[in-house]
Amino acid sequence: MRKVKYYYDSETLSYRKIERKRSRKIAIILAFSVGILGTSALLLLLYLNIPGIETPKERKYKRELTNMQLQYDILNKRVGNLVGVLENIEERDNKIYRVYFESNPISEEQRQSGFGGVNRYEMLEGYQNSELIKSTTRKIDILSKRISIQSESLDDIAKLAKNKEELLASIPAIQPINNKDLKRTASGYGMRVHPIYKYRRMHNGMDFSAPRGTEIYATGNAVVKKVRLTPGYGNLVILDHGFGYETYYAHMNKFNVKKGQKVKRGDIIGYVGSTGVSTGPHLHYEVHKDGRVMNPINFYHADLTPEEYDIMFNLSSLENQSLD
Incomplete structure (x- = not known):
């Protein structure tokens, strides 16, 4: 009061x-x-x-900022791990896959192209953590670009693999007749004495002696290019294997295919005979690559062991008389 x-x-x-x-x-x-x-x-x-005194709102913002920096650090580490995985894939791409499929590797400049000169991150400037945000964004953009390039590269490799699979199935790779004991190898590729003309001349294939009517096989997947009677080769079949490969099968007794027909490795295309310029039943076999005659001895890798190959190589190297 x-x-x-x-x-x-x-x-x-x-x-x-x-x-x-x-x-x-x-x-x-x-x-x-x-x-x-x-x-x-x-x-x-x-x-x-007074230093050290903060408002509740400031403390909230600082906590959010600290959490954001932590999340960016974690994101940067994850990006770093992904870059490591991608680099491993890129190295395998260049040094294994492309080498196997005989394709040129992708250069480092191609993989990281498109990130020079222009300031792509101007809109991220002017903030307290602009450098951190810009650095992380740039890493993610580069990673995305490299993944895109690698994805396209793997698409290319898938196509190359498909072509390689077709090549491996098409390239001549077996003997054209059944010759497990190798005793049917009569004459090889090279200079040989002609049985009729009696002088040395180039023999462009290999001769396999066999009874008349012995089955003749396609040595790789192909399309029948020619089926005809010729003066020198007699009954002749030419197979087009694609990829620049053709095989010739001469002196046949009888055909088992027609022009334009598709055949697979091991299919019977005809039978041994002695038509044309020939001294007895046999098959004259040739391999052509890009229009050049090749030595057939180099195309039996799916049919011979290393030891059998050595035996056939020695037999085919003898300068004997050919059968045609």
Whole structure:
């Protein structure tokens, strides 16, 4: 309870209550309010400028920023791991797959092309962590580009593999007649004495002696290019294997195919005879590559062991008399 104050009035010779003036009350209230506001402003100024003192909102933003930096660090590590895996795939692509399929490797410049000169990340500048964001974004963009190039490369390799599979199935790779004991190898490729003309001349194939009617096999997948009777080769079949390969089968007794027919390795295309310029039943076999005559001895890899190949090589190398 507020104390009541009195004063002595000498005129009335009595005590009178002291009454506060209204203006004084207002002045006191104003002074008190100004004091509070000034003190609050001073305290706020001190609060905002004293190191280490943060508002709740600032603490929230700092936590979010710290979490973002942590997430970017984790993302950078994951990107680094993915780059390592991709580099391994790229190396295998260049040094194994493309070498096997006889294709040129992709250069490092091609794999990382398109990331020089222009500032792609200008819109990411001006922030507190711009460098971190720009660096991570650039790594992801480069990784995406390299993955895209590698994906296209694997598509190319798939096509090369398909072509390689077709090549391996088409290339001449077996003997044209059944010759397991190799005793039917009569004459090889090279300079030989002609049985009729009796002088040395180039013999462009290999002769396999066999009874009339012995089965003759296609040595690789092919399309029958020619089936006809010729003056020198007699009954002749020419197979087009694709990839520049052709095989000739001469002096046949009878055909078992017709022009334009597709055949697979091991299919019977005819039978041994002695037609044309020939001294006895046998098969004259030739291999051509890009229009050039090749030594057939190099095309039995699917049919002979290394030991059998050595035996056949020695037999075919003898400069004896050919059968045609």
